[in-house]
Amino acid sequence: MLRLLNLELQKLLLNRTSKTLIFVSFVLPLFIILLSSFKIPFFGYFTLELGELGVFNFPMIWHLVTYFAAHFKLFFAIVVVSMIGNEYSNKTIKQNLIDGLSKKEFILSKFYTIVFFSLVSTIIIFILSLCIGLYYSSYNEFNIIIRETEFLLAYFVKLVAFFSLCLFLGMLVKRSAFALAFLFILFILEWIFYGIIWKFSTEDIATNIQNFFPLKSIYKLIDVPFLRIAATKMPDNQEFIHDYAVHWHEFAIVIGWTILFILLSYRLLKKRDL
Amino acid sequence: MLLIYNLVTKYTEYRHTLITNLVDFFQHKKPHILEPILTINNLTKKFGYLTAVKDLSFTINKGNVYGILGPNGSGKSTTLGVVLNVVNKTHGDFKWFDGQTTTHDALKKVGAIIERPNFYPYMTATQNLKLVCKIKGVDYSKVEEKLEIVGLLERKDSKFRTYSLGMKQRLAIASALLNDPEILILDEPTNGLDPQGIHQIREIIKQIAEKGTTILLASHLLDEVEKVCSHVVVLRKGVKLYSGRVDEMTSSHGFFELKCNNQSELIKLLEKNTSFKSIKEKDGLISAFLNEPIKSEDFNKYLFENNIILTHLVQRKESLEEQFLQLTDNK
Incomplete structure (x- = not known):
């Protein structure tokens, strides 16, 4: 396993473009710290000062930071599709196999890399949230700090699943640019299907079905935290009471997709003549 | 005395x-004692309607230099692709060595370059070879040793994309040699190179062959095969036409090249003679192909007795090229 990871890391880190993108995808989330100093004026009614709002309190901070940081996954997604695209365009995938790498090992080396970088990213986010939290939070008891850390697990699973999808798209179309285009098409398709289902049934059914779609299920893993922030401001307002927790069935759907993407990528490579 | x-x-x-x-x-x-390295049995590969390789069988034994000959599109690269784990077979089977190891593990004991050299353009020669070491499980100490063999030691820290085609091809050979392979597979190794590059590659191949490494060389360049190979497999449209030693490829008795002052008389005479199967005239030079062995002195004497005096007489065997064209054209 280490051998395969080592192999892929060499391929990535010696490439200037992917090295830069990896760096960016890890460094940009650090700017979430900036959020803490923002003051957002709300049409003159009141000023939202996030730091003062209590959003950086434990355990809320886990939710907030993982939600925002997850958006930076797109940078590493480019790395994932290009690491497949480059293997095809340089024909090095062929040479790797001839040199004695099995097709299974090839896919696994990519998958391990995805898991590795997702793990690194999760650890960075963990440390980042911990620091911001300890600085701003009114509660510093250990029990409160570790509450809702399942958001970190959700963040990790979310990254692995999303990159696995990119890996599969990369294997499918062999070209990085096309793979990213496919990702966008998939996003649109999911909403089109949502619209179709809504037209023939109710919004609730449509949403429930859409929650099973790959991109939506990955997105849904960590819910949008804005209403929750609002709820802390107005705890009595019933409209803002939502279910924000990470659920095991959401995990199950996303992990299911991950396994499917990896297996499909392997099957695709196995069937293909290079 | x-x-x-x-x-x-x-x-x-x-x-x-x-x-x-x-x-x-x-x-x-x-x-030698026969020790099979690669055995191919009834291998067939279809790309849709096209049959690229049809029912192909042959064995490669240790210590020989093999050539796979065939015009472009005859299934050479496809056959190699199948045994190298990059093309899926349709029917038939093949086994490496004694058939006990999986293909990808067997390939760690094989060195192969196919078509064009495939490396990571942004890595240097050393970095590329180290990557191959990681895949094959070979010690890094081999990298410099093999770069020396192909004469790239001075450029080892240059990026692969800055290499000329000849250098790329030599790097590919170095990469294939990293694991001291039991068999070296080369697919069109001199394709697209300038004469100097071709010469360098051939010298390297010869050196490797002299060390007793089994070599499988696919090519459409006949003199290349003729110069280095002891055995040959001839393919055309995916069908095997011949497999065996190069020098036993045809049972032909050769031919005479003749010139004289009275060509038409000579042709008439030769056509009557049953020792010749065919007579061809081209640019004033008569080629008479033999059915049975005749010595040139007897033949000369026979013509002289029939009042024909030659100005030119050469007895020749067909070159591999002519034999190859005969094999691939006539069937």
Whole structure:
């Protein structure tokens, strides 16, 4: 396993473009710290000062930071599709196999890399949230700090699943640019299907079905935290009471997709003549 | 006297080797103990409607230099692709060594370059070779040793994309040699190179062959195969036409190249003679193909007795090229 990871890391880190993108995808989330100093004026009614709002309190901070940081996954997604695209365009995938790498090992080396970088990213986010939290939070008891850390697990699973999808798209179309285009098409398709289902049934059914779609299920893993922030401001307002927790069935759907993407990528490579 | 004595001994020696060779041939004896490296049985590969390789079988034994000959699109690369785990077979099977190891593990004991050299353009030669070391499980110390063999040691820290095609191809050979392979597979190694590059590659191949490494060389360049190979498999449209030793490829008795002042008389005479199967005239040069062995002095005498005086007489065997064209055209 280490051998395969080592192999892929060499391929990535010696490439200037992917090295830069990896760096960016890890460094940009650090700017979430900036959020803490923002003051957002709300049409003159009141000023939202996030730091003062209590959003950086434990355990809320886990939710907030993982939600925002997850958006930076797109940078590493480019790395994932290009690491497949480059293997095809340089024909090095062929040479790797001839040199004695099995097709299974090839896919696994990519998958391990995805898991590795997702793990690194999760650890960075963990440390980042911990620091911001300890600085701003009114509660510093250990029990409160570790509450809702399942958001970190959700963040990790979310990254692995999303990159696995990119890996599969990369294997499918062999070209990085096309793979990213496919990702966008998939996003649109999911909403089109949502619209179709809504037209023939109710919004609730449509949403429930859409929650099973790959991109939506990955997105849904960590819910949008804005209403929750609002709820802390107005705890009595019933409209803002939502279910924000990470659920095991959401995990199950996303992990299911991950396994499917990896297996499909392997099957695709196995069937293909290079 | 001494001269005659020398000639006689030379002749007896020659006859001796000839006879032993013949005996070996008829008893199917081979000089080495047969140790198969690659066995292919009834291999078929179809791309949709197109059959690229059809029911192909042959065995590659240790210690020989094999050539796969065939025009472009005859299934050479496809066959190699199948045994190298990058193309899926349709029917049939193949096994590496004794058939006990999986293909990808067997490939760690094989060195292969196919078509064009495939490396990561942004890595240096050393970095690229180290990556191959990681895949094959070879020690890094081999990297410099093999770069030296192909003469790239000075450029080892240059990025691959800055290399010329000849250098790329030599790097590919270095990469294929990293694991000291039991068999080296080369697919069109001199394709697209300039004469100097071709010469360098051939010299390297010869050196490797001299060390006793088994080599499988796919090519459409006949002189290349003729110069280095002892055995040959000839393919056309995915079908095997011939497999065996290069020197036994045809049972032809060769032909005479003739010129004289009275060409038409000569042709008439030759056409009557049953020893010749065909007569061709081209640019004033008559080629007469033999049905049975005739010595040139007897033939000359025979013509002289029939009042034909030659101005030009050469007895030749077909080159591999002519044999190859005969094989691939006539069927």
